[in-house]
Amino acid sequence: AEDRQQWLDITWRQSATTVARMQAALAKESLYPGDRVAIMLRNCPQWVQFEQAALGLGLVVVPLYTNDRTDNISYVLQDAGVKVLLIEGAEQLQELESISSQMEGLVRLLSIKPCKEYNRFTNLMTVTEWLDNIPAEVDVSHLQAKDGLSDDLATIVYTSGTTGRPKGVMLSHWNILTNAYAGGIKALPAYKEDTFLSFLPLSHSLERTCGYYIPMMAGSTVAFARSVQDLAEDLLTIRPTVLISVPRIYERIYNKITLQLEQKSPFARNLFLKAVDVGWQRFKNPKQSHLAWPLLKTLVAKKVMAKLGGRLRLAVCGGAPLSPSVAKTFIGLGLNLIQGYGLTET
Numbered sequence: 001a002e003d004r005q006q007w008l009d010i011t012w013r014q015s016a017t018t019v020a021r022m023q024a025a026l027a028k029e030s031l032y033p034g035d036r037v038a039i040m041l042r043n044c045p046q047w048v049q050f051e052q053a054a055l056g057l058g059l060v061v062v063p064l065y066t067n068d069r070t071d072n073i074s075y076v077l078q079d080a081g082v083k084v085l086l087i088e089g090a091e092q093l094q095e096l097e098s099i100s101s102q103m104e105g106l107v108r109l110l111s112i113k114p115c116k117e118y119n120r121f122t123n124l125m126t127v128t129e130w131l132d133n134i135p136a137e138v139d140v141s142h143l144q145a146k147d148g149l150s151d152d153l154a155t156i157v158y159t160s161g162t163t164g165r166p167k168g169v170m171l172s173h174w175n176i177l178t179n180a181y182a183g184g185i186k187a188l189p190a191y192k193e194d195t196f197l198s199f200l201p202l203s204h205s206l207e208r209t210c211g212y213y214i215p216m217m218a219g220s221t222v223a224f225a226r227s228v229q230d231l232a233e234d235l236l237t238i239r240p241t242v243l244i245s246v247p248r249i250y251e252r253i254y255n256k257i258t259l260q261l262e263q264k265s266p267f268a269r270n271l272f273l274k275a276v277d278v279g280w281q282r283f284k285n286p287k288q289s290h291l292a293w294p295l296l297k298t299l300v301a302k303k304v305m306a307k308l309g310g311r312l313r314l315a316v317c318g319g320a321p322l323s324p325s326v327a328k329t330f331i332g333l334g335l336n337l338i339q340g341y342g343l344t345e346t
Helices: 010-025 045-056 070-080 090-103 171-187 205-218 233-240 247-262 266-284 293-306 324-330
Strands: 036-042 060-063 082-087 109-110 124-126 153-158 166-170 195-198 221-224 242-245 314-318 337-340
Touching: 010 266, 036 070, 045 060, 060 070, 070 090, 070 153, 070 166, 082 090, 090 247, 109 195, 109 337, 124 247, 153 171, 171 205, 195 233, 205 221, 205 242, 205 314, 205 337, 233 337, 242 247, 247 266, 247 314, 247 324, 266 293, 324 337
Parallel strands: 036 060, 036 082, 060 153, 082 109, 109 124, 195 221, 242 314, 314 337
Antiparallel strands: 153 166
8 A cells, every 4th residue: 555545556567667667767767787786675566567577578686675774785785786776755765875885886776755865866856757758658569578497697686694694695587486376376276366474574585475476477466555553454454365474463362362361251252262172183184074164254253254354365484483372263254365485595
C-alpha cells in the first residue's frame, strides 16, 4: 500500500510498462552488464520493478537491509562497487549523510519520495524526475522470457555481518530461476488465483524467492503489507491465500490466543485443546475418521483461522526454528503450515 488510506491495484502489464521505462532510464546511465545497482527499500512495487529492469540489462542487484548499520552499508556499497542506489526518501538520506564521502562511486542516487533539502547529493534524483523524459507508453515486447537459463551473475546477497564483515553470496539467474521453479511450481504449486501478503524484507532470500519470484512465475497477486504493526489488520483486509512468515509472527498469535484462553471458562479451554488434539490426529492419520472434527472446526478452528483472513491454504515458516507446541497448535487448527529452509549460500 503506497497510501495508508487505500490499497492500489497494479496489473502485471502496468508493471511491465514501468519496468521498460526504468530500463530505458538505466540505459542512459552509462552502465554495462555486470555493473552493480543496489536497492534499500521497504517492500513495495518499485523494489520489484527496479530489480526486473536491472536484471534485464544484465546488471547485478545488491539488496540492502533498511535497518542495517551505516558502516555495513558503506562497506557493501564499496565492496560491490555499486553504481546506482535506490532508496525511499529523507529518512535513508539522513542515515547516508555520515558516509557521503564513501559514496563517490555512485553514478546515480534515486529516491522514491521528494528530498529537496538534501541537494548536497549532486547525483540525487527522484524516480519521477528520472523517468521524466521516458515516454509513458513504451514497447514491452523485449521483456518476454527468453529460452535457456543464464549462468551470469544476477545478484549479490550480503550476510548480516554478525560474524565479521558482511560476505557477498553470488547467485546466478540460473540459481534463482531453478530454485523458484522447483519450490513454487513443482513442489508446492502457486496459482494465478493466489494472493500473497508480503511483509518479510525482500532483502532476505526467503521472501524474495517465495513472496516475489514464485508468485511472479505463477502470475499470482502480491499485496505489500503496510508494516508488521499493521499486519493483523492487513490480514483481515487482504485475506491472503499464501503467507510467508517467521516464527515470531506465529508465536505472537499463539501467545495472544493463550492469554485469551486464560480468561475463559474451563469448558472453553478444554474445547480449544480438544480441537487442537483432534486436528493433530487428523493431520497424522488423514485416512481415519474423526467424527468430532466438523463440530470442533465450526466452534473453534474457523474462528482462529478467520483472524488470519480465513482463506489461507498454505503458510510457510522459515528463517528460524518454529517451536513444536506452536506448530502443533496451528496445524491442529487446520492451517497447512510447512517449514521453509533456504540458506542463501546454497
